[in-house]
Amino acid sequence: MTAIDDIALQAERARIRRTKIDRVLIVVCTFIGFLAVWEIAGRLSNPLFFAPVSDVVREFWLSLLDPRGRLLNGLVETLSVLVPGFVIASVLGVALGVLMGRSNLGFQILDPYVTIFYNTPRVALIPLLLLWIGVGDPLKIVIVILAAIFPVSVNTMVGIRDVSAQFTEPARSMNATESQLLRKVILPATFPYVVAGIKLGLGRALTTVIVAEFFVSVSGLGGILQATSSSYQMAKMFAPVIILAAMGVAIDGLLTYLERSVLRRYRS
């Protein structure tokens, strides 16, 4: 490498480093600005309707430090319906999607109902289910299942129907049985669709469980939101919001990571 090349290389490295620093600076500065505006607005406004960020952070920190506190219990309660409900919804959703994707009869029978449910706002069913199932965890689990199952099944079905002959033909040529074809070719080929369905379903499940808790829970995250806001405890009210935001971002990050690492292979 000549001296001139070397100088150019150093300059390019310096340029890339500067762009990186600039990017971090922009993010940090705007975030500090955002907190400052929040703090000032919080101090100037009526404490019944808004709280400065310092109070919110203090309340949040205190809630986190208290292992028997209301916030962590609320989180556990919400997760204890969200997780099982979502697992059931994913398994049933994939099964339903396979049935509709693989069997024309299954598709013809089920498609109208799935379309109706998929497009009905799930929260509209809460009062009805409340009447049928009553207040309690089973209600919330049913709501989560109803929220998440249809995006998963519709995506699975579309994925299965879209599996290219370029995947099925080689397997058939190598004498695959119908069961091998489904397990080793069609389901793996549908995986990206299932992940997309799960992403959509999780978002819906999270929303729906919080709304359900407005109605029936005093101790879940939705219940805490409802209770603190109706008693004008603004600083406390933000704690579940922060947790929910963090959960949403974490779920999205996890699924994005999955997409980048595994699903990368599917694009060629």
Add this chain to the structure above:
Amino acid sequence: MTVPTVDAATPPKLAVENIQKTFFKSVKDDVVGIPVLNGVSLSVSQGEFVSVIGPSGCGKSTLLRIIDGLIQPEGGRVLVDGRIVSGPGSDRAVVFQYFGLYPWRSVLRNVEFGLELKGVPAKERQEIALENIAQVGLRGFENHYPHELSGGMRQRVGFARALSLDPQIILMDEPFSSVDEQTRELLQEQLLELWSATRKTILFITHSIDEAVYMANRVVVMGARPGRIVEEITVDLPHPRTSEVRALPRFGEIRAHAWEILKKGIRESAELNAAA
């Protein structure tokens, strides 16, 4: 049509007898039948390398799928060693134009796939797969995924997968048409080496006259609408086929002859279409 004479006592490795195939297509409220293959017969002996060329739409890929058992014909039959073919079987393997690899499987697991379907124990199928990966020159790429490989390498994985099943007949459906020119020549050489090392019977579909003549002992020329065999040309070029063979006057003669027949077939089908 010339059909090679075969000893009556030993049936040919592959016999295709009077195949008829029609595709059905919905037109408005009705269904129409489009004849794709009309009375195709072909005989291939053990260890032969036969190329099939023809204008696009002549049904050469359909013929290959019927021989593999992926598609059932409306009439006629396919026999391997005198036994009637009713579906795919381990005596035949296909190398696809589109490679047919599974993107979620590594090279090793792609090559193992057919053995896995047959229920071969994990250790044994890995041994067989590794051996064939080495044979196609992909040692060191066992744990790569298809998206990390070039087109030529992907097709070599396709070869290795076909070889792993140890078929007697390899059916190749325009295997090199989606790779670039230089890669294609390298793959052609590699296939000829594999062929002379293994003495498999190969039916090789291509749209390149040059490739058809260069690779095969015999070139089958098909005509279109409906697909049928127009002529079979014996390729009396020396082995091994190297790039010098392409420079021989005889190579040019055979290629010119094949092109004449192909052109005649295309003209005839145009006339048939005009008459219809």
